[in-house]
Amino acid sequence: MRKNPLSDLKGMLNLIKASKDPLSPIIEAFNNSLESIFKLEENLERSITIELFFNDQDDNSKQLEFIEITDTGVGFNDESFDRYERLLDRTKGFNNRGSGRLQYLHRFGEISVKSIYCQDENFYIRKFSSNKDDFIYNDEKIKRVNTNTFETNLILKHLRPDKKDKDFYSKLKFNSFFSWVKTQFALRAYLESAKGKAFPTITIKFSYQIAENEEKTIAPSDFPQPSNKGEFSVAYQEPFDDNGKLGWRKVETLRPETFGWCVFSFPANEIDIHGAYLCSKDIPVEEVKNPILKKSNGHLGMKMVTAFYGDYLDLPDNVSHSVDSFNIPNKSDIKEISNSLFNDEGMVYLDDIKEQANNQLRSIYKEIEQAQECAENKVTTLARELGFSSHITLNVIKAVKLSDDDETIIKNLHVEEAKYVADKSNQARKVIEELWKMNPTSNNYQDELEDKTSQLSSLIDAQNKEELSKYIVRREIIADLLDKILKNSLEVQTKKLSEEKKNRDKEGIIHDLIFKRKSRSKLNDMWILDEEFVHFDSCSDVSLDKIKADSGELLLKDIPQEEVTRLQLKITKRPDIFLFAAEGKCILVEFKAPDVDLSDYLQQMEKYCTLIANYSIKKLEKFYCYLIGETINAIDVPADYERTVNDTWLREKIRIVAHTEMRNVIAHSQQEILKLSDIAGRAHRRNKNFAEKLGLDILLTKDVK
Structure with missing residues (x-):
């Protein structure tokens, strides 16, 4: 008789690490609910409810009590329960590895399950619990029930005392969570509907002890269709010895892997940020970093999420057990030639996938990139007019939003300048404090004084001198314009008036x-x-x-x-x-x-x-x-x-x-x-005085007496 080897639960938890994402248990539960629902007959109800219960009796914060996920999928019938008992069991399909349920135990002390399912044309109820010590306990005797409705209820209790997780859930806002659900599952909703599968209705709830409860529903039609979509391919690469250096070449015998992408556009107030993600099993796993996407504000009233997906990313061995990163190696991580490299038949490398994804993003977000350039040019123009230095301007450019008006940009320039001045002032203060310790009667006093003077002078570097020159020249232009106005010599003062004026x-x-x-x-x-x-x-x-x-x-x-x-x-x-x-x-x-x-x-x-x-x-x-x-x-x-x-x-x-x-x-x-x-006249004299001190008087055009 065969017998499967026993596994140690705590050892498995040490082996399979917790996801970095505090929401990973909800993702796991939601995916399980979807897979259970997609086994239903088409005419049956399809719904998932995610409810977070909070204790908000403390005026200053709220604490997560438990999470409850309810679905109308086929539930824990004998086959499903048997798989649940066996960790790392892959027989379920959907490219699963049977380790996702461990993410529950990494973050919650107890998991309770109640499932009404159909077996041999009769409906039964099954109840059981899990924790770190006993993977399955309180396994009640299965009872037959008088119903014809499927329902599985999963409760995640006792959030473990990790400060980051507790802080995350205590600060989690309902609208942010609702936004996250819409963006997280937009790709899957689209791809399942493209296969002819009806996506479930999703209800999101936040329940409180004191505050008014919050609830919203996402109907299948609420998930947007792609506003843009396409494909790209990435070739298999193999290393070779290029005259003692590591080189890479395409593997001609292997067909390149194909990846699809979809852009989903949402009203700007519905989601938090633009984003782009590599997906596994149609769920975002890793963000694709792109400078165009770093801004949180929308463009033309919309925000966009781009999802990259493909069979290669869905392979179980290509994604971590914690489903928060890919196990696909990067070519850039391989620094030298080793014999083991040449034993491989070639691979599709992660940095090649991301490079191609970024090529697509540059095209997808071209309009936003152009709008961003306009916003950055606006910062440059205003900074030049107001005489701000280039490094201050650059810092404001990095943070400018598409929606920032002139007043906001000017305020940000002043704030950034204040930070810079404060830093320079602190440096200068330290030098000055050292001056007070100097002894004028010492033999090396003059040398020390010269050194400290140089240190203070260096706080105004060549770049700042250049910016000061722009500042002074601009002021001289204003004074010149006033001279011309008084002489009635501006073009606008001399051209013929219109009949209306x-x-x-x-x-x-x-x-x-x-x-x-x-x-x-x-x-x-x-x-x-x-x-x-x-x-x-x-x-x-x-x-x-x-x-x-x-x-x-x-x-x-x-x-x-x-x-x-x-x-x-x-x-x-x-x-x-x-x-x-x-x-x-x-x-x-x-x-x-x-x-x-x-x-x-x-x-x-x-x-x-x-x-x-x-x-x-x-x-x-x-x-x-x-x-x-x-x-x-x-x-x-x-x-x-x-x-x-x-x-x-x-x-x-x-x-x-x-x-x-x-x-x-x-x-x-x-x-x-x-x-x-x-x-x-006084303006010209002040400008000339500043210019002479900086050696910039050649820049001034007016002869000031």
Whole structure:
């Protein structure tokens, strides 16, 4: 009499390692359910329910209690149960190796099974459990049941205390899991339907003790048909001795292996990321890395998943027992010639498969690649305009999303620059700390000082010098443009007006040069007034009642309409530029055309300040106002203005009073009158000063006296 050899369960678990994927037990259970369902007659119900039960009594997290998978497949009849008892049994078919069930025991302390199945035209119920010590126990006596409905229920209990798994399930979101199921089984749903097999309806549930339960159903028709598909082949390769070096050549006697691919397109909000995978048994096993796919955002409202599959990938020996990697060797891992290599008849190597897969991806995702290039070019353009260095630009390019607008990109550039500056500052701080330890009376003091100076200087390398040159040249261009505007020498100022346009926008061209109207942006040239202004939260040509801080909070309170009418408040007036400078302080800028007499507008911003001080949501007590134009006669400047060292006119301590009978002082403002030509001149001088220090003054075209 023959007897199969006994196997040690714990030894088998040590031999067959746990999958790296925390969801591997669900994949195994789902595949078993599918295979059981595909043995049904076509007219019978086909459904799979996956339910995760969580204990969410802790406000800060939820913990997985157990997982229950229920299907209407043929179940654990005598034949199936007999195979389940025998580990590594391959008689089931479907290219199985009989080791998948061990993935249950790697992660869960107990597995309970209840199966209603048909045997000899009668229905029976079978119940049993498994754990690491006893592969099958609580094996209850089989009972006949009065039903004609198939149902198998598998419960995975007691998640083992692995911190990574517990964290994974505690953070698992319902929509992410639902997305994963749709992408994980899209290829199999398509291929089974192509064979004429009806795919089951899948129900996903998350059940909680406190929170409201979540549930969604995936009908067979919910799985998308491929939006694109194709094939490629990979030849068998064999090594040969190429003059003492390892060479590779095609095995002409073996037919190349054929691989298929399908692209499945999903609405962008339904799945998490674009992806591409090598599949075994029509289930993703290994991701195909491709730079086009690294972005999580969709394109044209869609995200795509590409599945590569083929008989070669389905071979049981070509995939690991844990089904999270392929056992197919890479040519690149073979570094030298050995006798064992030449005994092989040739192989299809994994890196050749991936190379061909990536060739397909470049074609499949060509449109996304072009969109990605546009997004990256947008980063480059904005970075150049704002004077960011190339290494900061490159880091932002690596992370840019197709959906990123200008504001998002500019914010990311500033964040990346802050990180870079912080790192450089830390390096500089360490050098400076060493300076404090130096002794000026020591004989080698001067040598040490020279060395530390060199270290600090090296923190501004040649690349940064190049970027600084772009930064300075750009600023000089702005100053030159302002000169030309004042001389009316820009083409837009001299060409003939259209019939619809009666007057030239003399003020607007200056306004837009420095800060584009109707915008909120760090992309401005407010440095021309003050370097600090570039970094403030600001807006241009926005009405007072619409001005918001970066936080989203409005500048003004919601003033009742009757009060607006009674006091004739001008809440829709638009300061040319408004900046939130600091707590309790703000800045207002007004531009006037070069031929406009500034003395006619000395009270304009004082009115703005009075309205804001009385009705701002957050108390503002100090206003800095700049009236900018070109025409001002000293005779017309009131006596309370003083001429400054920069030849501007400044009035300080302007009292702002409350809208009450007491008219008590609630804030102060100051107003400075500046000429555009003076602003341009100072900008040229600053640019020249920077350029000379960097040895870049040859780049400047204007002769600054």
